[in-house]
Amino acid sequence: METKAPIPLAVLVGIQTPEVDDIAHAASLEELGRLVKTLGYEVVGQVSQRREGTGAGSLLGSGKLAELAALTGGTGEIGTMAPPPRAKARQRFEGAGESARAEAPEEAPARRPEFVIVDHELSPSQIRNLERATGAQVLDRTGVIVEIFHRHANTREAKLQVEMARLKYVAPRLRESSGGGGRQQGPGAGETTLDLDRRKIRDRIAELKDQLEAVQRDADNRRSARRDQLRVALVGYTNAGKSSLMRALTGSQVLVEDKLFATLDTTVRILQPETRPRVLVSDTVGFIKQLPHDLVASFRSTLAEALEASLLLFVVDASDPTYEAQLEVSRSVLREIGADVVPARLVLNKMDRVDAAGRAALREKHPDAIMLSAHAPEDVGALRETLIGFFEAQMVEDVLRLPYAKQGLIGEVYESARVLSEAYDEKGRVLTVRGLPGAIARLQRSLATP
Numbered sequence: 001m002e003t004k005a006p007i008p009l010a011v012l013v014g015i016q017t018p019e020v021d022d023i024a025h026a027a028s029l030e031e032l033g034r035l036v037k038t039l040g041y042e043v044v045g046q047v048s049q050r051r052e053g054t055g056a057g058s059l060l061g062s063g064k065l066a067e068l069a070a071l072t073g074g075t076g077e078i079g080t081m082a083p084p085p086r087a088k089a090r091q092r093f094e095g096a097g098e099s100a101r102a103e104a105p106e107e108a109p110a111r112r113p114e115f116v117i118v119d120h121e122l123s124p125s126q127i128r129n130l131e132r133a134t135g136a137q138v139l140d141r142t143g144v145i146v147e148i149f150h151r152h153a154n155t156r157e158a159k160l161q162v163e164m165a166r167l168k169y170v171a172p173r174l175r176e177s178s179g180g181g182g183r184q185q186g187p188g189a190g191e192t193t194l195d196l197d198r199r200k201i202r203d204r205i206a207e208l209k210d211q212l213e214a215v216q217r218d219a220d221n222r223r224s225a226r227r228d229q230l231r232v233a234l235v236g237y238t239n240a241g242k243s244s245l246m247r248a249l250t251g252s253q254v255l256v257e258d259k260l261f262a263t264l265d266t267t268v269r270i271l272q273p274e275t276r277p278r279v280l281v282s283d284t285v286g287f288i289k290q291l292p293h294d295l296v297a298s299f300r301s302t303l304a305e306a307l308e309a310s311l312l313l314f315v316v317d318a319s320d321p322t323y324e325a326q327l328e329v330s331r332s333v334l335r336e337i338g339a340d341v342v343p344a345r346l347v348l349n350k351m352d353r354v355d356a357a358g359r360a361a362l363r364e365k366h367p368d369a370i371m372l373s374a375h376a377p378e379d380v381g382a383l384r385e386t387l388i389g390f391f392e393a394q395m396v397e398d399v400l401r402l403p404y405a406k407q408g409l410i411g412e413v414y415e416s417a418r419v420l421s422e423a424y425d426e427k428g429r430v431l432t433v434r435g436l437p438g439a440i441a442r443l444q445r446s447l448a449t450p
């Protein structure tokens with residue numbers, strides 16, 4: 001009995017522009033394949049072509065387009081539009097290295113792929129042209145990422161933000177293809193939004209903005225309650241191992257998956273074994289290249305955690321050949337949200353997959369980095385000591401006088417500082433404490449108020 005819908009099949013399409021080398025191009029398509037897998041589709045083929053740019057009306061040259069259409073069962077024709085004229089130099093460039101071919105399976109697949117997934121941001125008319133030529137639904141990288149976020153968003157805040165990003169992504173594409181009379185769109189455009197005209201979408205976006213502001217005020221309040229605590233945030237590219245480190249450091253059961261964007265919401269846990277005062281660790285959403293701008297805005301809020309941390313652990317998958325590009329993407333997102341002012345340590349993770357020569361090269365390039373494997377308990381133990389050392393260096397000692405009338409504050413003192421000694425005099429308790437300057441100042445303030 002067939003009750004489950006079959007897994008949708010997809011073909012990937014990538015353009016290698018002159019500034020992109022072979023390794024980066026292959027890595028980008030591989031990453032797209034992983035994104036598509038995260039969406040629950042199966043990748044059954046790949047078409048890639050060298051071109052000067054990604055702006056052509058049909059994206060691919062006519063030959064490549066025909067090759068793609070042969071996989072999907074389309075005509076290979078986009079209809080009224082003629083292919084753009086090709087300059088001599090461009091022809092030479094494109095002719096070189098046609099080595100990346102469609103990986104057609106040995107036997108023709110029983111089903112044709114229903115999706116063509118393009119590794120670049122496409123204009124609405126490019127999407128329409130490709131859909132005409134291939135007979136498949138076309139999604140671009142942005143559409144895939146927006147869709148993953150849409151499916152994975154859990155908290156109310158994440159849901160609101162993703163809906164907003166999705167509407168902004170969908171709106172222009174709706175307008176362009178509305179001549180199709182309610183034609184089925186890719187999953188980037190849900191059926192419900194299809195019926196909405198631009199005005200309704202604008203109204204909905206305004207409504208979402210209001211709701212978001214309310215939710216964010218609550219979140220701000222919750223965060224400010226954690227102010228002056230010892231906080232570390234794990235940030236970095238998707239799949240770098242942030243959640244794995246979070247688990248190892250805090251003994252919590254956060255989701256670890258060999259999937260892109262396994263984590264979409266920030267979680268906060270206590271460093272284990274617990275210290276005095278305790279250290280809070282936050283796990284955050286991962287970054288990716290060509291992150292749609294509206295989703296960066298949605299990061300801004302989950303990453304407010306990171307902004308308020310005293311220390312960022314910048315986690316990198318050191319075993320990935322493109323780790324430097326990933327590092328650069330992460331850095332630029334952090335700059336964009338203003339988190340580049342927070343002290344940060346580079347953590348080169350997955351060192352268990354790096355050989356001795358690779359280690360030496362990494363050590364030379366990043367002499368200050370912490371190298372580890374999230375799977376090695378001794379490495380995680382050492383990282384814990386490093387974290388404790390970092391906070392210890394910032395702590396100061398002070399004396400708190402707790403009058404008898406204020407004994408109710410003792411819990412808060414133990415919570416936010418380490419009590420070194422305790423004595424009594426005629427007025428009350430005298431505590432020598434060690435803690436972050438901000439936390440001690442806050443305690444002194446609550447003791448001073450009558």
Ligand SMILES: Nc1nc2c(ncn2[C@@H]2O[C@H](COP(=O)(O)OP(=O)(O)OP(=O)(O)O)[C@@H](O)[C@H]2O)c(=O)[nH]1
Pocket residue numbers: 237238239240241242243244245255256257258259260261262263264285286287349350351352353372373374375376
């Ligand atoms: N070999 C090895 N694999 C690791 C290590 N750390 C994490 N992994 C694996 O890498 C994959 C991704 O790990 P996660 O911890 O989910 O990565 P993440 O950074 O939280 O990813 P997102 O939530 O998707 O952004 C999982 O399959 C982990 O088991 C490591 O030190 N060594």
Ligand SMILES: [Mg+2]
Pocket residue numbers: 242243244255256262263
């Ligand atoms: Mg994660």
